[in-house]
Amino acid sequence: xxxxxxxxxxPRLQTLAEGGEDPGALEHVAxxxxxxxxxxxxxxxFGALDRVEDPEPDAAFAEGVMARIAAESAVxxxxxxxxxxxLIASALAGTALFALWLLGGGSLSSLASDAVQGLVGVxxxxxxxxxxxxxxxxxxxxxVVFAQVLFLGSLLYALFRLVKSQALPAMEASS
Amino acid sequence: MDPSDADLCLAAQRGDRRAFEALVRRYQxxxxxxxxxxxxHGEEARDAAQEVFVKAWFSIDRYDPxxxxxxxxxxxxxxxxxxxxxxxxxxxGEVADSDPQETLGRVADERPSVEADxxxxxxxxxxxxxxxDLPEHxxxxxxxxxxxxxxxxxxxxxxxxxxxxxxxxxxxxxxxLKDALVQKGVTQ
Numbered sequence: 001x002x003x004x005x006x007x008x009x010x011p012r013l014q015t016l017a018e019g020g021e022d023p024g025a026l027e028h029v030a031x032x033x034x035x036x037x038x039x040x041x042x043x044x045x046f047g048a049l050d051r052v053e054d055p056e057p058d059a060a061f062a063e064g065v066m067a068r069i070a071a072e073s074a075v076x077x078x079x080x081x082x083x084x085x086x087l088i089a090s091a092l093a094g095t096a097l098f099a100l101w102l103l104g105g106g107s108l109s110s111l112a113s114d115a116v117q118g119l120v121g122v123x124x125x126x127x128x129x130x131x132x133x134x135x136x137x138x139x140x141x142x143x144v145v146f147a148q149v150l151f152l153g154s155l156l157y158a159l160f161r162l163v164k165s166q167a168l169p170a171m172e173a174s175s
Numbered sequence: 176m177d178p179s180d181a182d183l184c185l186a187a188q189r190g191d192r193r194a195f196e197a198l199v200r201r202y203q204x205x206x207x208x209x210x211x212x213x214x215x216h217g218e219e220a221r222d223a224a225q226e227v228f229v230k231a232w233f234s235i236d237r238y239d240p241x242x243x244x245x246x247x248x249x250x251x252x253x254x255x256x257x258x259x260x261x262x263x264x265x266x267x268g269e270v271a272d273s274d275p276q277e278t279l280g281r282v283a284d285e286r287p288s289v290e291a292d293x294x295x296x297x298x299x300x301x302x303x304x305x306x307x308d309l310p311e312h313x314x315x316x317x318x319x320x321x322x323x324x325x326x327x328x329x330x331x332x333x334x335x336x337x338x339x340x341x342x343x344x345x346x347x348x349x350x351x352l353k354d355a356l357v358q359k360g361v362t363q
Contacts, residue, residue, distance in 0.1 A: 010350045011346050041356070042353055045302075045349065045352055048356075049352075052299070052321065054208025057221060057224065061225065064221075065203075066192060068226075069228075
């Protein structure tokens with residue numbers, strides 16, 4: 001075996017050690033003791049790496065993950081519930097305010113009057129509320145309508161979040 | 176037949192926790208293994224690995240089931256472990272009780288198949304220690320390619336690097352390992 005001056009580089013040696021085909025490199029290794037030694041070292045290294053395994057986590061690992069998910073989901077749901085209740089209360093208050101404005105002195109009051117004309121009790125209530133709310137300036141109507149649109153939008157979003165947040169535990173319970 | 180990753184992921188995206196638990200059991204070993212090799216300490220590695228799955232659950236809606244699940248999960252793991260190392264503010268080997276070499280040496284020593292062959296156990300322990308001595312990114316590519324048998328393309332995706340860079344790191348990491356083992360007299 002001779003000792004050529006130009007040795008094989010690491011990528012070529014590693015490719016050979018992995019079983020890659022490189023006739024030129026094999027020919028070189030056959031004549032070069034240094035490269036043959038390096039190739040053998042790489043073969044041993046790859047053999048040893050094949051025996052390295054990932055350590056196994058303990059048996060309760062997966063249960064621990066699921067418990068953490070359940071705990072963090074519960075933490076996530078609580079503030080959503082509070083926000084939902086707040087939004088529902090706001091929406092109800094807004095709806096009541098809007099109804100009062102509509103039955104009282106708002107620009108749509110005549111339509112509302114026609115709708116409840118046949119209902120004596122409701123009509124009496126409407127007249128009463130009209131008197132009561134006559135103090136609300138008509139310019140405030142637009143603001144009330146705007147607020148109501150906002151409230152209704154919030155209500156729909158809150159209901160969506162509520163349904164979604166309740167759906168996971170319900171699905172889990174049923175499965 | 177076991178359901179595919181894609182099926183389990185789709186079910187998990189619909190809120191099925193049992194499907195997600197099946198994914199946890201399927202991937203707990205590579206996720207935990209990466210944690211042990213990067214973070215070292217058993218308890219922190221366990222905590223970090225569990226946290227990876229918790230993060231995966233809460234971001235499962237962002238996962239595309241048309242793509243492989245493992246790279247997506249291992250990307251979360253790798254980023255989380257790197258953040259922990261950054262927060263820890265220490266470099267590898269500076270904290271005695273979180274030394275990955277020590278942990279892995281113990282793991283290698285405890286394997287029954289290795290116990291049967293003392294010489295082999297010593298060699299494996301030396302290899303684990305040499306692995307622990309590698310820079311983080313070299314250790315990652317060796318672990319992902321040789322231990323977890325992931326193709327270079329997938330590793331590039333996990334590490335967020337071009338495939339050429341991953342190949343270069345792989346060649347250099349193997350050369351460093353070979354030199355370390357030759358120096359220790361484990362190989363020729």
